[in-house]
Every structure is written in C-alpha cells, then in structure tokens.
Amino acid sequence: MLEKVSFSDKLSKNCSLVAGVHADGSLSRNAKKIDESFEGIISKNLGKLKFDGKFLKTCSFISCSNDYNHIIIVGLGEPNKEFSKLELEKLGATIYSAAEKLDSNVFIAIDAEDLRFPCACASSFIGFGALLRSWNFDKYKTKKNEKPKLKTLSILTQDVKTSEERFDELRKIADGAFLTRLVVSEPANVIYPESLAKIAKDELAPLGVEVEILDEADMKKLGMNSLLAVGQGSENRPRMAVLRWNGGDKSQKPIAFVGKGVTFDSGGISLKPENNMNEMIRDMAGSGAVLGLFKAVALNKLPVNVVGIMAMVENMPSGSAQRPGDIVKSMSGQTIEVLSTDAEGRMVLADAIWYAQDRFDPEAIIDLATLTGAMAVALGHEFAGLFSNCDKLAEQISKSGDATGEKAWRMPMTDHFEKGIDSDVADMQNIGRPNVRGGSITAAHFLRRFTNGKRWAHLDIAAVECVTFDDLFVCGKGTTGYGVHLLYDFLRENYAKGS
Numbered sequence: 331m332l333e334k335v336s337f338s339d340k341l342s343k344n345c346s347l348v349a350g351v352h353a354d355g356s357l358s359r360n361a362k363k364i365d366e367s368f369e370g371i372i373s374k375n376l377g378k379l380k381f382d383g384k385f386l387k388t389c390s391f392i393s394c395s396n397d398y399n400h401i402i403i404v405g406l407g408e409p410n411k412e413f414s415k416l417e418l419e420k421l422g423a424t425i426y427s428a429a430e431k432l433d434s435n436v437f438i439a440i441d442a443e444d445l446r447f448p449c450a451c452a453s454s455f456i457g458f459g460a461l462l463r464s465w466n467f468d469k470y471k472t473k474k475n476e477k478p479k480l481k482t483l484s485i486l487t488q489d490v491k492t493s494e495e496r497f498d499e500l501r502k503i504a505d506g507a508f509l510t511r512l513v514v515s516e517p518a519n520v521i522y523p524e525s526l527a528k529i530a531k532d533e534l535a536p537l538g539v540e541v542e543i544l545d546e547a548d549m550k551k552l553g554m555n556s557l558l559a560v561g562q563g564s565e566n567r568p569r570m571a572v573l574r575w576n577g578g579d580k581s582q583k584p585i586a587f588v589g590k591g592v593t594f595d596s597g598g599i600s601l602k603p604e605n606n607m608n609e610m611i612r613d614m615a616g617s618g619a620v621l622g623l624f625k626a627v628a629l630n631k632l633p634v635n636v637v638g639i640m641a642m643v644e645n646m647p648s649g650s651a652q653r654p655g656d657i658v659k660s661m662s663g664q665t666i667e668v669l670s671t672d673a674e675g676r677m678v679l680a681d682a683i684w685y686a687q688d689r690f691d692p693e694a695i696i697d698l699a700t701l702t703g704a705m706a707v708a709l710g711h712e713f714a715g716l717f718s719n720c721d722k723l724a725e726q727i728s729k730s731g732d733a734t735g736e737k738a739w740r741m742p743m744t745d746h747f748e749k750g751i752d753s754d755v756a757d758m759q760n761i762g763r764p765n766v767r768g769g770s771i772t773a774a775h776f777l778r779r780f781t782n783g784k785r786w787a788h789l790d791i792a793a794v795e796c797v798t799f800d801d802l803f804v805c806g807k808g809t810t811g812y813g814v815h816l817l818y819d820f821l822r823e824n825y826a827k828g829s
C-alpha cells in the first residue's frame with residue numbers, strides 16, 4: 331500500500347515521472363514545459379510509441395535523462411475535456427497501476443489546469459484514487475517478492491494547502507474503506523461475531539464512538555428470537571454491536587445504519603452446494619461497511635448523529651441448528667415460518683431493524699446486506715439494489731452513488747411481491763412463493779415489515795462487495811469496501827450541520 335501521498339508546487343527529481351498527453355497527440359501544458367526543460371525527455375520517445383492519448387490509456391519508457399528513472403504517460407482524452415471528481419480518482423488509480431511495479435517514488439506532473447478542473451484540489455482526488463487502488467490483501471502471503479515497489483507519490487498542484495486539506499478528509503474516508511475491505515476479506519476462522527465485535531470496539535472506541543456489545547443473553551431478553559435462531563447451530567455465538575456517533579445537534583434525530591453480519595453462511599440445514607461456498611466468508615459485508623463508515627465519520631468528526639447496528643451471527647448446520655418448518659417469534663411480535671435456513675439474512679435484519687427503530691427513533695434507517703444471489707442476475711456487478719419506502723431518501727442515496735462511483739439502482743416494490751411472502755401458518759415466510767419470482771424484491775418486502783413505517787432504504791450489496799475482474803479502477807480484484815464512501819457522502823451532503 332502507498333505509504334505517503336504528498337503535494338508540491340515544484341517538480342521533484344530522482345524519481346519516475348507521470349505526464350499527460352491529449353487524444354490529439356499534444357502534450358499537456360505541464361508535460362510541454364517539462365519536455366522543453368529536459369531536452370525532449372517525453373517527445374523523443376513518445377513519437378515512436380504511437381500513443382493515442384485516449385483517456386486512461388498508459389504507456390511507459392525508461393527516461394533518457396539522469397533526472398528521472400521511468401516516464402509514465404497517461405492519456406487525458408480530448409484536449410478540452412472537463413474532468414469530474416470520479417474521473418480524477420480513476421486517473422489516480424490508473425496511474426498507480428501503471429507505476430506500482432516501476433519505482434518506489436513517483437511524481438505526477440499533471441495539475442488542475444491540465445485537467446480543466448475548477449479547483450487546485452484536483453490533485454487530492456488523483457491521490458485518493460491512487461491510494462484506494464493501492465490497498466491489497468496480502469497479509470497471508472509469506473513470500474513478499476511480488477509486492478509493489480511504489481511507496482511514495484507526489485502530485486503537482488498550484489495550491490498545496492488546499493490540496494492537503496481536501497486530501498486529509500479523503501484519506502480518512504479511505505481509512506474507513508480499508509477497514510471494511512480488511513474485515514470482509516478476512517476468513518471466517520478469523521472473523522466471527524465475537525472477534526468482529528472486538529474489532530469494532532478496538533477500532534472505534536478510541537475515536538470517540540460509543541460502542542456497546544450485546545451478547546446472546548442480552549438479545550434473548552430483548553426477544554430477538556429471529557436473529558438468534560439463525561445463530562443457534564453455531565459454536566460461534568451471536569453478537570450485536572451498537573455504535574453511536576453524536577457529532578450533530580442534540581435535537582437532530584440520528585440516521586441509523588444496519589448491517590447484515592453473517593460471518594459465514596453455510597446455508598444451515600438448507601446447506602449450500604460446495605461450489606464457491608467459501609465466498610460466504612464475506613456475508614458480513616453489510617456490517618463491515620457500517621464499521622468502516624463509522625471509522626470515516628469519526629476520523630473526520632462529521633457533524634451528524636448516527637447509530638450503527640452490526641448484527642453478527644454464523645449460520646451453520648448442526649444438531650442445534652434451526653430447521654426448515656420452524657416458526658419463530660421476532661422481536662416485533664410478528665411470527666416467521668422458516669422455509670429455508672439459507673434465507674437467514676432477512677431473519678437477522680428483521681430483529682436488527684426493529685431494534686434500531688424501537689430504541690433510537692431514527693430520522694431514517696438504511697440497511698446494507700449481502701442478501702440475495704438474485705441481485706447479480708438483476709443488475710450485474712455495477713449497481714447495488716436500492717429499495718426504499720421514501721422517494722427523497724432513495725434519490726439522495728442514488729445521487730451519492732453517482733458521485734462516488736458506488737452506484738445504486740432503485741428497484742420496484744409492489745403488492746404483487748407482498749403476497750409472495752404471506753405464510754399459511756405464520757405471519758410471513760422467509761422465502762417468496764415459487765410463482766412469485768424476483769427474489770431480491772421479496773427479500774426487501776420481508777425487511778419492510780420490520781421498519782414500523784419509518785423512512786427506510788435497503789441496499790442489497792450481494793453483487794458489489796467484491797470484484798472478480800480488474801475493472802473497477804479504484805479497487806483491484808477482491809473486496810471493494812462498497813458503502814463507506816457512498817454513505818459518507820450521503821451524510822455529508824444531506825445531514826452534516828450547515829449543509
């Protein structure tokens with residue numbers, strides 16, 4: 331991972347250099363200046379390479395000067411192209427990928443003017459993209475010889491102070507997202523309810539977040555029989571972490587974030603097939619996102635009141651596991667017929683959402699869950715599914731999704747699906763009737779029955795918490811940390827004091 335990102339209004343030397351080229355073959359303003367000062371250091375080689383300058387294309391060559399090691403060229407697209415923040419992040423991420431194996435120190439000689447960005451802080455977003463890209467999960471690799479070389483990145487800017495200030499906030503968002511990526515990547519023999527609860531406490535309490543851990547006995551007293559039923563087959567007993575950050579006015583009702591935290595989902599007695607069952611170590615990505623979000627919020631001391639619920643259980647088959655056909659009474663008093671023990675996420679969230687609204691009377695509840703495999707069928711890996719009973723809330727979330735690149739697509743909720751979860755023997759069943767398809771939607775309808783009419787949005791992140799192709803720019807193969815940047819932006823734009 332990058333050790334340092336810094337900003338400078340002067341060129342550095344004795345490192346490798348990144349310069350921009352437009353799609354018409356012209357050098358960017360800064361690239362031209364450098365080319366002139368260093369005897370055609372760029373143009374001499376570039377001509378031979380037939381580089382077309384398309385946005386985010388890169389090439390590199392060994393410099394012919396003693397002042398620089400490698401020259402890395404990145405395409406900036408059409409000369410008058412205006413860049414968005416997200417494109418700057420992609421640019422930074424692309425530069426990181428092109429440079430990581432080449433050198434330990436790299437200087438990016440591209441500034442806001444080259445990019446037609448209205449603020450000198452363009453460099454902060456480039457740095458943010460590079461930093462996000464540089465994270466990887468290699469702690470269990472005992473042979474470190476393939477590690478990237480790149481350690482420090484310095485970026486040109488006309489205003490060092492503004493760039494540093496903006497980057498400081500972004501770096502703290504990245505720190506939150508890295509915590510999410512880490513706990514989601516960790517296997518289930520390391521991350522289970524008790525250990526994840528401990529990480530929440532150890533990471534967040536020192537930052538001023540109030541962290542309360544409920545154990546099984548506490549949850550039993552509260553009547554969380556639906557959540558507890560999921561965990562009853564596992565040696566690793568359930569926990570719930572209740573997080574509170576009170577950065578806003580006393581009068582401001584909190585926003586509640588609820589995360590599915592199934593630390594391993596074997597399916598239970600409705601056992602999953604062995605193909606890719608290992609992926610279910612990441613079935614706690616919802617709780618992981620809540621954890622990382624609180625880290626980002628607390629590090630930045632965001633002036634908002636937020637509550638976080640990490641609902642953590644392990645879903646295992648055993649002699650004490652729940653059975654298909656069992657009927658449980660949830661904390662809300664509503665009864666659930668368990669038709670599949672693999673539809674466990676909604677049973678966990680049922681009690682967690684009810685608890686959040688019952689105890690905290692929040693302004694809105696947003697849950698995140700790797701809830702249904704059907705999400706990948708419906709939307710692929712580009713968008714999370716967004717379900718909500720409030721148009722304004724849904725719009726705010728979509729907007730933050732577009733701004734941060736952690737995109738969410740609104741899904742329908744209609745009576746048709748409501749009937750699909752009515753049970754013959756209890757208040758509801760935990761899977762949709764066979765003639766009612768749309769498994770992600772019936773799951774959302776199930777959750778809505780536990781919101782008590784409060785404003786609510788549900789993000790089904792089953793298909794976006796991890797990438798298997800290398801096409802996300804700000805994240806290589808592996809866990810994405812989806813949700814942290816999205817919900818940080820959502821809070822900052824809509825609820826932070828003064829916004």
Ligand code: BES
Nearest residue numbers: 670672673675700701702703704761792
């Ligand atoms: N955790 C899974 C959903 C999932 C599947 C997430 C694949 C990521 C990748 C969830 O608990 C589950 O098993 N859902 C079932 C629901 C079904 C039994 C109604 C599913 O999607 O098959």
Ligand code: MN
Nearest residue numbers: 595672673674
């Ligand atoms: Mn399941």
Ligand code: ZN
Nearest residue numbers: 592595613675
């Ligand atoms: Zn699950």
